[in-house]
Amino acid sequence: MRKPNFIVIHHTDQESCEQTYRTFALKRTQVSSHYVICDDGSITQMLNDLLRGWHAGNSSWGNVTDLNSVSIGIELDNDGEEPFSYAQINNLMWLLEHLSEKYKIPKQNIIGHADVAPGRKVDPSALFPWKTLADSGFGIWYDETKLNDLVLDDSFNPVKALKFIGYNITNLESAIYSFKLHFNPSEVSKKLTDKDKKILYLLELEVLKG
Ligand SMILES: [Zn+2]
Incomplete structure (x- = not known):
């Protein structure tokens, strides 16, 4: 049990x-x-x-x-x-x-x-x-209202964020694909775009909030 x-x-x-x-x-x-x-x-x-x-x-x-x-x-x-x-x-x-x-x-x-x-x-x-x-409170999402105006700092590491959220990054392209399937489903691919990086930043904040 x-x-x-x-x-x-x-x-x-x-x-x-x-x-x-x-x-x-x-x-x-x-x-x-x-x-x-x-x-x-x-x-x-x-x-x-x-x-x-x-x-x-x-x-x-x-x-x-x-x-x-x-x-x-x-x-x-x-x-x-x-x-x-x-x-x-x-x-x-x-x-x-x-x-x-x-x-x-x-x-x-x-x-x-x-x-x-x-x-x-x-x-x-x-x-x-x-x-x-x-x-409705099941799973996390990012604050979409912040996406447009967000400017990422050079120190932000999107791969670290991917790992922090929970993804296994052993095969990075596969991890990116899974991430986009969930959080950017209209643009699924194995490459991180600027939008994806912003989404990762905002998701990291959600995880930190708990
Ligand atoms: Zn299954």
């Missing part, structure tokens, strides 16, 4: 919830998240919160090197190309509220699979509404 301290969000990359249930039921696939949320918003618990899942694989975030042992995994039924439905996101937020309240999970510990496995995973997709979640 353990107390979960992170929530990792996934998309299933499957055609339907039925297909996901079948995949999870197969022993050889060795995949299991704690919850699956279908397109219509229905939530199914697959595994007790206090048991370790097998959803994150080889992963790290900050000082944590095995996310499976400390996190709850939530799978969203999505083929990776379609938008996430209103019902699905709405019920996801209900579940996040319930879980973060119950286990006192800090808001900055609600993250995506791609965040913790750069270069290996790209879920949830760029269509996932991270900002909407953060507006």
Whole structure:
């Protein structure tokens, strides 16, 4: 038994919830998240919160090197190309509220699979509404009103900020890709632009605020 301290969000990359249930039921696939949320918003618990899942694989975030042992995994039924439905996101937020309240999970510990496995995973997709979640207190976002007027000091090190936020920067291009998928989803690439650097600066402030 353990107390979960992170929530990792996934998309299933499957055609339907039925297909996901079948995949999870197969022993050889060795995949299991704690919850699956279908397109219509229905939530199914697959595994007790206090048991370790097998959803994150080889992963790290900050000082944590095995996310499976400390996190709850939530799978969203999505083929990776379609938008996430209103019902699905709405019920996801209900579940996040319930879980973060119950286990006192800090808001900055609600993250995506791609965040913790750069270069290996790209879920949830760029269509996932991270900002909407953060507006409701789940996960962090940056103060967009400060973006335009911000002038960065030469001493600001964007790679250090990426690491400070939690990304594993062993493969820097992969870390940048995962970061942009989450925080600058309309311009996903493996290069840091001036805008990305400003976003990193502002995110660092959010993490420091806690
Ligand atoms: Zn995943």
